[in-house]
Amino acid sequence: QVQLVESGGGLVQAGGSLRLSCAASGSTSTILSTAWYRQPPGHQREFVASILRGGSTNYADSVEGRFTISRDNAKNTVYLQMDSLKSEDTAVYYCESMGWGGRDYWGQGTQVTVSS
Numbered sequence: 001q002v003q004l005v006e007s008g009g010g011l012v013q014a015g016g017s018l019r020l021s022c023a024a025s026g027s028t029s030t031i032l033s034t035a036w037y038r039q040p041p042g043h044q045r046e047f048v049a050s051i052l053r054g055g056s057t058n059y060a061d062s063v064e065g066r067f068t069i070s071r072d073n074a075k076n077t078v079y080l081q082m083d084s085l086k087s088e089d090t091a092v093y094y095c096e097s098m099g100w101g102g103r104d105y106w107g108q109g110t111q112v113t114v115s116s
Helices: none
Strands: 002-007 010-013 018-026 031-039 046-052 057-059 067-072 077-082 091-099 104-106 110-115
Touching: 002 091, 002 104, 018 031, 018 091, 018 110, 031 077, 046 067, 046 077, 057 067
Parallel strands: 010 110
Antiparallel strands: 002 018, 018 077, 031 046, 031 091, 046 057, 067 077, 091 104, 091 110
């Protein structure tokens, strides 16, 4: 089992920055990839960015060039650096990890609110 805890959300003005953290515990050696998703108010959850065990990254078009996903293996933590934030980035942000055997783990989410 893997447990994920997100942190770092909050209220920020448009154009500002935030860094989200996703700390993993438990069977972290079984994690194959970690991704960030978000769910804006009244909308479905959508993909934001992912990082594979080998380090490859992928981004949604809407955040490419503004967000950066990275990880600190020693801390079992994945980060999402969000720059040049826009009001449309307002959402609950979730961390998700995929493990062996297709196991899927989710955090509880952290709220990001961007004021215009």
